[in-house]
Amino acid sequence: MPKPILSPAGYTPEFAMAFANQSGSSQQVSSGAPLPVTFATPAGPPPMSGKATLDKRAGPFLPRPGRAVMLVLSGTWQGTVRLLRSTDGGATTFGLTAAGLPYGEYSTNICEPVWEEAEEGAALYLDMKVTSGSISYRLGQ
Template sequence: MEGPMKILNPSGYITQHGLAFADATGAAIPVSDDHPLPVSISLPSARPSPLSGTTNQSILSSGFAPVTDRPIWLTLSGIWTGTVSVRRSSGPKAPAAPLTIGGKPWGIFDRNAMEPIGEESIPGAVWYLDIALAGGTLTYEVRQ
């Protein structure tokens, strides 16, 4: 709505409802274009080093310990045949289990890819790649 609200007869008043928030002194500041809601998402600025490598044999990768609340990206490239399964554990000493959705296997790749594979919500969780190559050379990277 542009400009102030007009009050028309037969009423001499209006009831106005608006959202306000407290400033640094505790005074109510109405939300407006000049004073938007003070909302921001605070994410950790430090990101873990990517897990990356090249292999021509079947391996279980070393672990990738992501920060929480950020997408985890997987990149697979090269000329290769086989499968890459994403696995996750709740901590460095916990066993890694394959990813599932609704009890069905998920996070299994048989060709080159570059996509987000998840977003971690539990601090200390570790992600792995279970690489089962039948041939060729695979280059992989997991990063945030």
């Protein structure tokens, strides 16, 4: 027969968990004030936006690692837009690839996540070749 577990003092000490609430005061955890368990996501860098009617390279955009990068291309235009990446301040840029094939090349209006950066300090650029019209672009997080 198992022996019962006994508290050495013969009683259970009272224990309360608290956290700093919005005013900075101590707030006891309860069903009405649960322990905050999520972290606020830091704001991303300001978006890079503009228009191109001639060939243009826009950048750098320094994405926050671990977050999706959204690209919006709009307007009435013909041409191509390539997303480029650099880790040396733009001295060298590389077109993106996936499984060895070109990735991040667009010839129509889009609004979609296009990249998720893993390396702090890497920069993204847009290389736009405009054959006609005007491209409005926005790259942000």
